[in-house]
Amino acid sequence: MKKYIISLCGLALLWTTGCKKTVIEQITQITRDTSIVKLPEYVITDYGAIADGKTDCGPVINKIINIMPASGGTIIIPIGDFLVNTTINVNKSFITISGLNTGLRSNVDVPVSGLTAPGGGSKLILGTATSAITVPLLPQVNGSTNRVSGLEIKNLLISGGATSHGIGINILQDNDGTRIDNVVGINLTMGLYANASDAMIINSCWISECQNSINLANGIQNTITDCQLGAQPGGITVKLDNQQNFSFTGNQVYPDGNVNLQLNNSTYGNISSNNFQSYYVGVIELNSSDYNIINDNIFWMRIPSDPTKQLRGNTNDYGVLRIAGNGNLISSNSITCDWVSPTTNPVTINSLSGTSNTYDDLKISDISSSRVFDVDETTQIVNCVPASKVFVNGDAANVFINY
Numbered sequence: 001m002k003k004y005i006i007s008l009c010g011l012a013l014l015w016t017t018g019c020k021k022t023v024i025e026q027i028t029q030i031t032r033d034t035s036i037v038k039l040p041e042y043v044i045t046d047y048g049a050i051a052d053g054k055t056d057c058g059p060v061i062n063k064i065i066n067i068m069p070a071s072g073g074t075i076i077i078p079i080g081d082f083l084v085n086t087t088i089n090v091n092k093s094f095i096t097i098s099g100l101n102t103g104l105r106s107n108v109d110v111p112v113s114g115l116t117a118p119g120g121g122s123k124l125i126l127g128t129a130t131s132a133i134t135v136p137l138l139p140q141v142n143g144s145t146n147r148v149s150g151l152e153i154k155n156l157l158i159s160g161g162a163t164s165h166g167i168g169i170n171i172l173q174d175n176d177g178t179r180i181d182n183v184v185g186i187n188l189t190m191g192l193y194a195n196a197s198d199a200m201i202i203n204s205c206w207i208s209e210c211q212n213s214i215n216l217a218n219g220i221q222n223t224i225t226d227c228q229l230g231a232q233p234g235g236i237t238v239k240l241d242n243q244q245n246f247s248f249t250g251n252q253v254y255p256d257g258n259v260n261l262q263l264n265n266s267t268y269g270n271i272s273s274n275n276f277q278s279y280y281v282g283v284i285e286l287n288s289s290d291y292n293i294i295n296d297n298i299f300w301m302r303i304p305s306d307p308t309k310q311l312r313g314n315t316n317d318y319g320v321l322r323i324a325g326n327g328n329l330i331s332s333n334s335i336t337c338d339w340v341s342p343t344t345n346p347v348t349i350n351s352l353s354g355t356s357n358t359y360d361d362l363k364i365s366d367i368s369s370s371r372v373f374d375v376d377e378t379t380q381i382v383n384c385v386p387a388s389k390v391f392v393n394g395d396a397a398n399v400f401i402n403y
Helices: 058-067
Strands: 002-007 013-016 019-022 026-031 041-043 052-056 073-077 080-084 095-099 122-126 131-135 152-159 167-171 179-186 190-195 201-203 206-210 212-220 223-225 228-231 236-244 247-249 259-264 270-272 275-278 284-287 293-295 298-301 321-324 329-331 334-337 349-353 358-360 373-376 380-382 390-393 400-402
Touching: 058 073, 073 122, 122 131, 131 152, 152 167, 167 179, 179 190, 190 206, 212 228, 228 236, 259 275
Parallel strands: 041 073, 052 080, 073 095, 080 122, 095 152, 122 152, 131 167, 152 179, 167 190, 179 201, 179 206, 190 212, 201 223, 206 228, 212 236, 223 247, 236 259, 247 270, 259 284, 270 293, 275 298, 284 321, 293 329, 298 334, 321 349, 329 358, 349 373, 358 380, 373 390, 380 400
Antiparallel strands: 002 026, 013 019, 206 212
């Protein structure tokens, strides 16, 4: 498309003695390319997939991936029940797998007649395959690590079916720019596992009623935001291993899992504005994790239906928040603990190892225990509890308390 722009270059009227001069207008021609590149879309039912919950759709989707150009494209999962007995292997970049909507999201929702609960929406139902969608390990390219870029999975429900098993999304290969948006995972052993992710975004997902919800390993600059998450008893809702510069914000974490959020060797993270609920000690655990900020969260440990399980077999000094690492800042959080046995002096915050951890402006509802804090040396506690509520492992002179 060509567009003409008229430019007035120094148009002037010069008045002299009975004389007028006009500068000629100049026309500049600009050529502009307005073409838009649209990546191809593939509706799986056009290629033979059947939404009956009985016919394996994995081979159909893998065939589509194999015929896609290097520039990628979008695979459309229509509304219906699509069985996965053959794992969907995403082995190239710039692929989008998109449903039309996630339908009902929970076993608590009323199922639609004839469908595997929960009903409605675009659904992948995990059958005999160990995972529904996998990014497999890929061979090196010219001696360098291969990377899968620009994968997007959205608007889709992935279910283990009638029995809880398998992995919903299993990303094994180095990847960057992956986005998981509005995905529901239910009745799975693991909702989402991702290794070696760079700048992954997990947004507005509902991954609950799974044994474990999310596990990210060996990544950098990954974000989990505005999700609703919940593991089953004995599981870990979110586990972050060897993560750097990550963000976990605005999430709702439900109470069934043994641990809501566990960090292992993870650094420079921002954990803020989340609502954590649990029935057990160890709502959040930092293990060998340094320089993380835990700010403006709500923590609520409730009494479980079986009160004997609140301590998960641990002693009462285990801690509701359990911190092992250096230079972590825990500030402006609200912590409510409904202790089964408050008279046994249980520990709310256990700062069990590391140096220079700081606790600032924590609103703790129950401070009747003489060990609200159990801390090591070099810890700073500011505007949280009086010194009488702090038990120090080591030289108390090295612990700064201002209340």
